[in-house]
Amino acid sequence: MRCGLCGTDAVLVHKGLTGYQAPARFDVYDCRGCGSQFSWPMAPAEALYENIYRNIRNVPGYSRYLLYSENIKKAASPLDYLADKEESYWATAAYLRGLKKEGGRRISVLDVGSGMGYLTYALHSDGFAVKGLDVSEKAVKLAEASFGGLFTCSTLEALVESGPTFDVLVLNQMIEHAADPAPLLQSAVKLLAPGGKILITTPNRSFSPEGAVWETDLPPVHRWWFSEKSFEYAAGVLDCEVEFFDFSSFYASHYVRVSRAMIPGLNAKRSFLDAAGEPVPGVFTRPRDWWLERISEKLGFAGGYRAARDLLSGEARFSGARGPVCCAILSRRKAAQPVT
Numbered sequence: 001m002r003c004g005l006c007g008t009d010a011v012l013v014h015k016g017l018t019g020y021q022a023p024a025r026f027d028v029y030d031c032r033g034c035g036s037q038f039s040w041p042m043a044p045a046e047a048l049y050e051n052i053y054r055n056i057r058n059v060p061g062y063s064r065y066l067l068y069s070e071n072i073k074k075a076a077s078p079l080d081y082l083a084d085k086e087e088s089y090w091a092t093a094a095y096l097r098g099l100k101k102e103g104g105r106r107i108s109v110l111d112v113g114s115g116m117g118y119l120t121y122a123l124h125s126d127g128f129a130v131k132g133l134d135v136s137e138k139a140v141k142l143a144e145a146s147f148g149g150l151f152t153c154s155t156l157e158a159l160v161e162s163g164p165t166f167d168v169l170v171l172n173q174m175i176e177h178a179a180d181p182a183p184l185l186q187s188a189v190k191l192l193a194p195g196g197k198i199l200i201t202t203p204n205r206s207f208s209p210e211g212a213v214w215e216t217d218l219p220p221v222h223r224w225w226f227s228e229k230s231f232e233y234a235a236g237v238l239d240c241e242v243e244f245f246d247f248s249s250f251y252a253s254h255y256v257r258v259s260r261a262m263i264p265g266l267n268a269k270r271s272f273l274d275a276a277g278e279p280v281p282g283v284f285t286r287p288r289d290w291w292l293e294r295i296s297e298k299l300g301f302a303g304g305y306r307a308a309r310d311l312l313s314g315e316a317r318f319s320g321a322r323g324p325v326c327c328a329i330l331s332r333r334k335a336a337q338p339v340t
């Protein structure tokens with residue numbers, strides 16, 4: 001099986017992985033060329049997303065997106081609100097604000113796969129000239145109803161035809177959902193102004209040990225599991241430079257516990273949705289001590305509670321520059337100056 005990112009012949013490492021919705025099953029391939037894993041077949045997933053959004057309050061991961069879109073308007077700084085929630089938004093906010101400060105001008109941003117629209121809204125509120133882009137007409141209508149006319153329904157490829165360019169394209173937790181990431185990235189580069197950047201966040205395979213298989217969401221919700229090497233490869237092909245965001249400041253100010261047992265993928269033995277598209281009872285569970293942790297937060301002794309729990313369970317608070325979320329920033333090389 002050829003890798004859809006780099007074209008190398010990939011190796012089958014797992015046969016018949018449980019799909020996000022029963023009874024679908026998928027094979028997992030590992031590409032030694034670019035360090036990516038991908039699931040096969042790349043079956044259409046529209047009906048699956050219909051089921052997820054129909055049950056959104058009960059589907060973890062997606063239910064928190066709904067919460068963000070409902071609560072963000074109450075925040076004094078919408079971008080600070082999001083940045084505090086997750087690594088991806090932290091990196092996006094820090095990097096874009098850094099560019100704004102450095103350039104001393106208004107930065108134009110395309111939020112690719114804007115979904116419910118709250119990140120586009122947060123960037124708009126923070127002074128960026130931002131447009132949200134989504135292929136789903138339904139998503140664009142919902143985002144417009146919540147946050148106003150900041151959105152366009154189109155594919156990246158179609159947008160290239162109409163010719164706008166942007167200082168930054170943000171691909172926040174979306175590239176792992178794409179069936180075909182190579183043409184997506186090629187179109188993204190065409191939409192960049194000279195010196196423009198593509199900021200990509202996605203689950204980080206480089207964070208898992210060598211030999212780990214599909215420690216990410218079940219296919220076809222996630223179709224790819226990329227490593228840092230994947231983006232080094234992509235940058236080379238696209239004539240870009242690549243750097244990786246340093247998350248040290250996030251982990252120093254946020255308590256993140258990472259245990260391999262908490263990671264989905266091969267650890268998830270059952271599909272999350274049944275054949276009718278309804279959540280399977282008992283599959284979506286919170287950590288056993290979820291309520292204890294919330295109570296300790298309310299009572300103001302969360303720090304002590306977590307330290308004792310982690311000491312007993314052998315799990316540790318995570319700290320470091322590169323963690324479970326990868327943030328790759330591709331910079332388009334400035335066009336060579338003509339010799340005079």
Ligand SMILES: [Zn+2]
Nearest residue numbers: 003006031034
């Ligand atoms: Zn590859």
